[in-house]
Amino acid sequence: MLFYDSPNPAPNPRRVRIFAAEKGIELPSKEVSIIAREQKSDAYLKINPRGQTPSLETDDGAVITESVAICRYLEALHPDPPLFGTTALEIAQIDMWCRRVEMVLMAPVGAVWVHTHPYTAKIPGRMVEYGEANRPRVEEAFRFFDTSLKDSEFLAGDQFSMADILLLTTMDFAAFVGCGAPQDCAALAAWHETVSARPSASA
Numbered sequence: 001m002l003f004y005d006s007p008n009p010a011p012n013p014r015r016v017r018i019f020a021a022e023k024g025i026e027l028p029s030k031e032v033s034i035i036a037r038e039q040k041s042d043a044y045l046k047i048n049p050r051g052q053t054p055s056l057e058t059d060d061g062a063v064i065t066e067s068v069a070i071c072r073y074l075e076a077l078h079p080d081p082p083l084f085g086t087t088a089l090e091i092a093q094i095d096m097w098c099r100r101v102e103m104v105l106m107a108p109v110g111a112v113w114v115h116t117h118p119y120t121a122k123i124p125g126r127m128v129e130y131g132e133a134n135r136p137r138v139e140e141a142f143r144f145f146d147t148s149l150k151d152s153e154f155l156a157g158d159q160f161s162m163a164d165i166l167l168l169t170t171m172d173f174a175a176f177v178g179c180g181a182p183q184d185c186a187a188l189a190a191w192h193e194t195v196s197a198r199p200s201a202s203a
Helices: 011-023 067-077 088-116 128-133 135-148 162-177 186-196
Strands: 002-005 029-031 055-057 063-065
Touching: 002 011, 011 067, 011 162, 055 067, 063 067, 067 162, 088 128, 088 135, 088 162, 128 135, 135 162, 135 186, 162 186
Parallel strands: 002 029
Antiparallel strands: 002 055, 055 063
């Protein structure tokens, strides 16, 4: 296998690195520089036509893109410890929370990133007003997750899961973008401290 990676602050490759670290999986990797726009090179577009990282090339030459899809593939190969759940209820709940992180939080964070950050200034079609309009949605999302974590150690229940990986990487990316969590979100802050202390978080 070959994992096409990009360093922080890129949140999506980091998801896979954390997931692999939790599993104890050694992933041979090749760095793709977003700053140098290597993800848009002709060579990389043959691997992932969308020009995004991460991608995973399997031993038989198949290519998997999208971070959660890559993690599901790795989970199927290495089921222990389970990070997508084992029972029908666990699997459904983890998937529910993964979708909530993507749709409720990552979507507006992405809008702020693309439309307001200096690093994305050359992207065609930027609409700064639209990006700024998403900041209240980011704050609302963080407050939703803060409330959700008040009576739970982890996002999808009693065990660390893929949902926590998604929320951690999105929360850290939001801070980089300049739309971090409100300081009064105590439950979210406590959760963030706990999951950030896991060895995998530094992957």
